[in-house]
Amino acid sequence: MSRTRTGHIHLGAFMNAGPGGVGGWRHLDAELGWFSPAYYQKIGRILEAALFDFVFFADTVGIPRSFGNSIEDHVRYGVGAPRLDPIPVITLIAAATEKLGIGATVSTGFQQPYNVARSFASLDHLSGGRVGWNVVTSFQDAEALNFGNEKLPGRAERYDRANEFLEVTSKLWDSWGDGSLVLDKASGAFADPTRVHSIDHAGKHFQVQGPLSVPRGPQGRPVIIQAGSSVEGRDFAARWADVIFCSHESIESAIEFYADLKGRAVKHGRDPDHIKILPAVTPIVGRDRAEADRLKREFEELVPAEAGLARLSYHIDVDLSRYDLDKPLPPLEVKGVFGHFREALEVSAREGFTLRQLGRWYGARTEGNLVGAPVEIVDRMEQWFDRRAADGFMTIPTHAPGAFEQFTALVVPELQRRGLFRTAYEGATLRDNLGLPRPEARDLRRRAAG
Template sequence: MPTSKKRIHLAAFMNAGPMGTVGWRHPEADPGFLTAEYYTSVARTLEAAKFDLVFIPDSLAVPRSLGGSFAPAVTHGAGTPRLDPIPVISIISAVTSRLGVVSTSSTGYSAPYSVARSYATLDHLSGGRAGWNVVTSFQDAEAQNYGQPALPARPERYARAEEFLEAVTRLWDSWGDDSVIADRASGVFGDAETVHAIDFVGRHLSVQGPLGVPRSPQGYPVIVQAGASPEGRDFAARWSDVIFCSHDSLESAVEFYADVKRRAADHGRDPDQIKILPAIAPILAPSRAEAEEKHRVFERLVDPVAGLSRLAYHINFDLTAYDLDGPLPDIDVQGVQGHYREVVERARRTGMTIRQLGSWYGARTEGDMLGSAAEVADRLELWVEAGAADGFMVIATQVPTAFAEFAEQVVPELQRRGVFREEYEGTTLREHLGLRRPERGEWRNRARSGGAR
């Protein structure tokens, strides 16, 4: 058994909607994803287990990537529906006191001022537990909901995201930490000399500022990103506090981890101040053989079209243009590079056809985390010891039982080994993750412009 004593971080990945492609079909799945209790009950379970955070992804469209139609996504519940994640994490933060709350907002189809205000507000109201998952969007259907015929090319999306992040962080810094005086006797509410307009003008965006919300408890809410392309890796290495990734093998995870940490160092950042969390989808049972059988039962719920719909949604590419019983061709995808590389890696290793990849993708379990709690804990420690992870993004095959099983079985095993907290040692999400609070003006160290405006 690995003997690493490096502290493991745990995040929970939960859709604001049905889970996965077939998770909603599982007999133990709660169908109440349109109710507040669905989310708050899971949040209480996660907080009792001392998870660092809960993470809510998002998309701004009903997927149309398979056959140019939204029918497969609606029919099979693949990538739809999706509730607005900001109210969801707001509700979660109201019933918890330590659990971090992270949601997704797009730099492609949002305004910097609105994003800065939403997450600064949530950071205040939650006592410093908010995080923003930065995405550039990855579906043409999203572009078409916001007046564009198609998704811009990746370089263009990242160029806008670069300006967006600089504008948002400068807005978060537009108030000083001590700008609010609130002196009733003198009648002075704020120190105007410490509040500044940002007067940001870029090629894609312009924002005057200052923000209408004082500097938040964490300075900057935690910034999360999941870019796997070369542009995405470089962007994440400069801006992110947490990186969410997906790998089909330990070897590819090690390569990604080393590359991003090296890029961070090259940009003058402390690599330990970026936490990399690969996705895992554990299947727990008393033995490996029983876990494999449990997974086969889950796989039998997958319609190949449902899996292909989910895959096409993630990579923003219509796979029906090819023979579904033939091999996966080399394609230039504009969607999620991490998912595509995971699929290519699996296809090359196994020789799966596109149709078979759909069946696999609909019930995939990243990280090979099948077996008893001890076996899964061994695997988690192995990945950390090998330099593949600082922690993990736990994906539930069905909600809420898969989260409850992990909390009841794996978490105590990790605590027994001394690699996971038994109690929260701080109050903010940055404290949970071992991240320092950014000083005012930190954006200058991350932005490509170096502040030249």
């Protein structure tokens, strides 16, 4: 079913605060400035000039040991390490931009709701209403071991904690009603105490009195980004997320996912148009298809098979080094990101890959198959948008900042020529530019009395 064309494609950018992917850092045009503010600020300015909705940073709080039960290959190839804390990184980008949204990943597994609510409310004020929180539950036992735990809880328990975590942070963001600040110098009235309330949350995982020490931000609440693809993850995303980040090897699986998430949102009493679904794409753009294919081959040559398998092992949290690399991917019980495993299964079955071949593919995969001249790439984006497989796309660079520069110079103008993408930002906040309403503050005093 095709959509009636309303609105436009949304564009997000996915990054790591460190080397991206596996072989991208080896690219001749890649900059290695991961520890420099100028590197991130340059990328922010490139994306803002191209009118991207936002850039967000993935994160983990541990170096993986998924491949060979060792950090060796992960460190050797830069798979999941190093990673800077994304909060100061997005703060630097906010200082260098005016309209670009900024998002950071924070896990509900190793934090407390009060600290997270305070950080993102503060960033929402300091950025003028441009912040987003990518909510994850973590999927690596290597992360749990850094916080005094031998292993992560099961998926159901992680999402149970995450649901309560979001309940608490939402209450905290609403604990200052709109209009709480008076700031009347003549009378000395700083704020209206009748509009500021404790939350008095007592739940299974958290006991939080509140109120938050930061007034309600320009967006009311930060934009919530989420990437769950398991049954629990999908339901969590449908309940809480404003933006859903996903990966699909085919348009058919993307259409199924899109319909399922929108339907789940309705069951949670939400307007499905208030959830933006952005599949991952890794564009490789050439002046013509021959040049794009050459650039793709050159990128693939940068990735050793073991590096790609270390990356897949990390994403699905299964040690693939235990299996014969010259045989196909075996049946597995996946503890990590189910969406990545589904992708690997789909392409492995279609191409008849051995594990070694799958590693080369996964390490240099170009998600979304956006390889070609600008017209070819936009044809495919338009098809996915019109067939309700996507509300937009999360662009992942093969190398930074060069891949972003190529995409913004060659693809964005073609999107604009077809009326598929904005020619100016619609508003001042990230919610404005995503076409999302500002949520009203709940009356916590009335809820407590009831």
